[in-house]
Amino acid sequence: MYRIASAAGLAVAAAVLAPAAASAQMxxxxxxxxxxxxxxxxxxxxxxxxxxxxxRPAVQGTFEALHDSGFYVGAFVSNVSFLGTDARQEVDLLAGYRFEAIGLSWDIGAIYYSYPGYRRVAGTQEIDFIEGAVKASKIVGPVTLLGSAFVSPNYFGRSGTGVYAEGGADVALPLGLTASGRFGYQWIEREPRFGTPDYATWSASLSREVFAGATLAVGYYGTNISQNECSGGQKLCDDRVMVTLSRKF
Incomplete structure (x- = not known):
């Protein structure tokens, strides 16, 4: 394989599944x-x-410029490591438009996933790709309901049409805690080229500002991909706990 999933990580950026991190604004x-x-x-x-x-651990950054009109541009960067390739970093570029309509908050945009320094060799596929994204949310008391869909005309590794749909909720709890849950499903046209079959993914997390503007998030993440189906037996698709620390400054 070369990556069995693409990176956006916190991207559209920072991962749709990743807990919200603290941010600094100017x-x-x-x-x-x-x-x-x-x-x-x-x-x-x-x-x-x-x-x-x-x-392995990751160091990441998400950057955005949002105009009062609702239009925005941004970027996401992270270290990566895909077996059999020299890809070591990911840089995603995104742009879109946020607005309110029919009682919902909308975010419509596009993401370009790139891997600077990656050199394609014989027997490998190009790994850059583009996705269109539509996200909607609605606040109901302490609960924020979320839904999103992503479509790529030629997904990671030239695996054909890729479609991802996800739903979930964030709930404000006492003591400054936020609980988050997500369930998503990824469809892939050319499964062998991508490295996994179509699959479901889920997560549950808690986050809270803990000290000096730093936010700690702890989440449990899983898929229904067996190890044998995970890009030739790699342990990349197993259920796991992930901890994220971000800092507000």
Missing amino acids: RVEALNLTLTATPAVATDYLFRGISQTRN
Whole structure:
């Protein structure tokens, strides 16, 4: 394989499944822009339930410039490690538009996933790809309901059409805690080229600001992919606990 899942990690960025991290904001009034930076360190980098670092820690950053009109551009960066390739970093570029309609908050955009420094060799596939994304959310008391869909015309590793759908909720709890749950499903047109069959993924996490603006998130992540189905028997798709620490500054 070469990666059995793509990285967006915290991306569309930072992973749709990853718990929300603390962020630092700067306002540029002359341009009507809000600039946001979200640095984080984590015990793994999971994208749709699959490790992008071969079960090793990750250092990541998400950056965004949001205009008052609702249009935004951003980027996500992380270290990665895919067996059999020289890919060592991921840089994702994203752009989109946020707005309110029919009682929902919408986010419609696109993400370009790239791996600078990756050199394709004989027998391997190109790994850069593009996805379109539609996300919607609604706040009901202490609960935020979330839904999203992502479509790629040629998914990671040139595996054909890829479609991912996800739903979930974030719940504000006492003591400053936030509980999050997600369930998603990934469809892949050319499963052998991608490295796994179509699969389901899920997560449950708790997050809280713990000290000096730092937010700690602990989550349990899983898929229904067996080890034999996980890119030739790699332990990248197993259930696991992941810890993320981010800092507000």
